């Protein structure tokens with residue numbers, strides 16, 4: 001899954017970027033016989049225009065409103081950093097996925113709630129699963145610690161710098177995936 005996240009582009013430029021990512025993902029997906037999901041961060045209108053899924057933060061459009069705009073088929077992700085936020089997402093009943101983070105402090109995003117850590121990640125994941133919500137971890141995750149994150153039972157990892165900041169993004173993505181998959185609980 002690829003998330004298109006840009007805080008600076010104006011709406012038109014963002015739509016153009018997301019369109020390009022969507023089209024490349026479709027092409028590469030077809031070549032490899034698999035679907036590569038593209039999700040848009042924050043910009044619900046762009047997601048609607050392009051038929052993409054969306055991730056929203058605590059201060060963004062509420063997931064219930066996103067659901068009304070994008071319909072039943074859309075994948076909707078919501079950020080959570082603690083149990084109170086997770087209970088809010090569960091009560092609202094519109095999210096498919098929660099992005100739990102930051103697991104560790106990260107230079108990529110500094111305006112975050114306090115770091116969650118592995119123990120709380122495990123308990124938030126358990127609670128999300130009870131509610132039928134997929135739980136992915138974000139923030140400070142790298143090849144070095146992906147195995148510890150996997151061991152908590154969460155469903156996936158999201159990274160920015162570990163791939164975008166790598167000299168060899170494709171190899172880094174492969175190693176990250178391997179570390180995660182090989183260390184997931186049975």
Ligand SMILES: Cc1ncc(COP(=O)(O)OP(=O)(O)O)c(N)n1
Pocket residue numbers: 003005041042055056057058060077078079080098099100101109136138158
């Ligand atoms: C999977 C995932 N989880 C959390 C976030 C953070 O989103 P948000 O809270 O909207 O913060 P910004 O990304 O907008 O800075 C995410 N993007 N993806």
Ligand SMILES: Cc1nc(C(=O)O)sc1CCOP(=O)(O)O
Pocket residue numbers: 079099100101102103106107108109112138139140141158159160161162
């Ligand atoms: C975009 C984002 N959201 C976070 C959250 O905690 O909600 S942490 C984060 C940045 C993740 O970047 P990196 O993989 O370089 O640490």
